[in-house]
Amino acid sequence: MSTSSQNLTAGLSRAMEAAAxxxxxxxxxxRLVMEMFDATRNPLLRYxxxxxxxxxxxxxxxxxxxxxxxxHLQLGRxxxxxxxxxxxxxxxxxxxxxxxxxxxxxxxxxxxAVLDQQRDPSPSPEEQVFGKQRQQYLRAALAAMPERDxxxxxxxxxxxxxxxxxxxxxxxxxxxxxxxxxxxARLGRADGRCNGERQ
Amino acid sequence: MHLATCERCRTRxxxxxxxxxxxxxxxxxxxxxxxxxxxxxxxxxxxELVCAAQGETAGRWLDRWAVLRRVAYGPAVMLMVALAGLxxxxxxxxxxxxxxxxxxGIPPTALPQPNLTPGAIRRVSLADVCRMPEETVGAxxxxxxxxxxxxxxxxxxxxxxYELDYLITPDLGxxxxxxxxxxxxxxxxVEWNSYVKDDLENxxxxxVCARKIALPVAQHALATDWIAAYKKYFHTNTPLAEGQLRRxxxxxxxxxxx
Numbered sequence: 512m513s514t515s516s517q518n519l520t521a522g523l524s525r526a527m528e529a530a531a532x533x534x535x536x537x538x539x540x541x542r543l544v545m546e547m548f549d550a551t552r553n554p555l556l557r558y559x560x561x562x563x564x565x566x567x568x569x570x571x572x573x574x575x576x577x578x579x580x581x582x583h584l585q586l587g588r589x590x591x592x593x594x595x596x597x598x599x600x601x602x603x604x605x606x607x608x609x610x611x612x613x614x615x616x617x618x619x620x621x622x623x624a625v626l627d628q629q630r631d632p633s634p635s636p637e638e639q640v641f642g643k644q645r646q647q648y649l650r651a652a653l654a655a656m657p658e659r660d661x662x663x664x665x666x667x668x669x670x671x672x673x674x675x676x677x678x679x680x681x682x683x684x685x686x687x688x689x690x691x692x693x694x695x696a697r698l699g700r701a702d703g704r705c706n707g708e709r710q
Numbered sequence: 711m712h713l714a715t716c717e718r719c720r721t722r723x724x725x726x727x728x729x730x731x732x733x734x735x736x737x738x739x740x741x742x743x744x745x746x747x748x749x750x751x752x753x754x755x756x757x758e759l760v761c762a763a764q765g766e767t768a769g770r771w772l773d774r775w776a777v778l779r780r781v782a783y784g785p786a787v788m789l790m791v792a793l794a795g796l797x798x799x800x801x802x803x804x805x806x807x808x809x810x811x812x813x814x815g816i817p818p819t820a821l822p823q824p825n826l827t828p829g830a831i832r833r834v835s836l837a838d839v840c841r842m843p844e845e846t847v848g849a850x851x852x853x854x855x856x857x858x859x860x861x862x863x864x865x866x867x868x869x870x871x872y873e874l875d876y877l878i879t880p881d882l883g884x885x886x887x888x889x890x891x892x893x894x895x896x897x898x899x900v901e902w903n904s905y906v907k908d909d910l911e912n913x914x915x916x917x918v919c920a921r922k923i924a925l926p927v928a929q930h931a932l933a934t935d936w937i938a939a940y941k942k943y944f945h946t947n948t949p950l951a952e953g954q955l956r957r958x959x960x961x962x963x964x965x966x967x968x
Contacts, residue, residue: 646736
């Protein structure tokens with residue numbers, strides 16, 4: 512998440528917490544939800560895509576998550592740290608859908624439309640032409656990591672704090688710390704190899 | 711303070727910052743579709759929810775105004791209203807489960823129609839139930855979904871606003887392809903929604919496999935009145951917040967280990 516996007520989301524969260532003492536009307540809740548959508552839709556879509564979801568399914572999952580946010584606010588539920596809340600709900604919905612997709616895949620085989628929407632992990636022609644070798648190394652190192660480490664790194668890359676990552680993934684703060692320490696060390700080694708080859 | 715005096719840690723911090731920036735650039739260097747279409751779709755769906763919420767509020771105000779007008783028409787009218795109210799009250803003692811649910815503040819759609827969805831189970835042992843991973847059943851076929859919605863006279867609604875839920879979850883031996891075990895449960899428009907029912911199903915599964923609750927008892931609880939079962943097992947009259955549920959899960963895990 513860019514700094515401006517982080518600031519916008521943090522500002523929205525503060526506005527919502529400040530409004531926590533008073534009841535919000537449906538239109539006001541709708542406005543806040545749309546502002547949050549504008550600020551977090553791209554990071555959420557990137558994260559959901561990193562879980563292997565096709566983009567169109569990722570969009571639908573994010574829609575469901577924001578509809579759930581509307582209902583959450585309408586029922587007067589807690590409003591602190593809604594950024595972590597929306598990531599957690601999106602994460603859970605994506606895992607559920609991915610599990611269902613895998614079962615359908617085992618049962619019926621892959622659909623061509625779904626295959627077309629899967630991200631191609633090989634470097635694009637642009638990356639090859641402009642020599643973004645470093646990103647290739649980092650992406651390969653990322654793809655080789657255990658799934659939990661990948662998720663922690665992806666969420667960290669989107670600007671979530673350690674505590675928020677722990678809440679999204681349902682793991683302890685210590686586990687997040689260990690995972691990120693280990694993963695960043697691996698990335699560092701991959702980065703070092705890339706620098707070594709350049710020289 | 712430490713960083714000011716420790717060059718090794720300053721170097722390490724700079725290295726981590728550089729790596730984090732490279733990681734962020736790598737992860738965010740992906741072309742995404744424009745936000746416009748998805749934004750418009752969300753706005754449209756939210757507008758429907760807002761209109762529904764405003765319609766409920768207006769309806770409540772109209773009902774109150776109608777009562778006030780009747781009361782203002784003099785003692786005779788008041789007596790007639792009182793007698794009418796008495797007759798209606800007597801009739802309401804013979805309520806169906808749906809009407810009693812309304813009186814308890816639970817919209818009818820939060821519970822299935824017992825004549826349409828009585829529930830159905832398959833032959834399964836306790837060992838099978840506890841050996842199965844969660845969500846072992848795939849998506850409900852679209853044709854079956856449409857059949858259930860037709861039975862509930864909801865054939866014109868958007869599928870995404872409802873979950874075609876199993877009354878008795880397959881994880882507890884419910885039949886997966888029987889229309890009598892399926893019903894359209896709203897996602898968002900009611901407090902007692904499909905997500906709340908998921909929490910109850912997970913809890914019952916844990917308790918059944920821990921031999922705390924018999925499998926037929928869990929199945930009966932889901933088939934008859936899952937909201938009453940939720941209130942009973944979670945000792946609450948309203949759905950629990952996420953933090954409270956997490957504490958219950960932790961306590962259940964400790965109990966199993968102990």
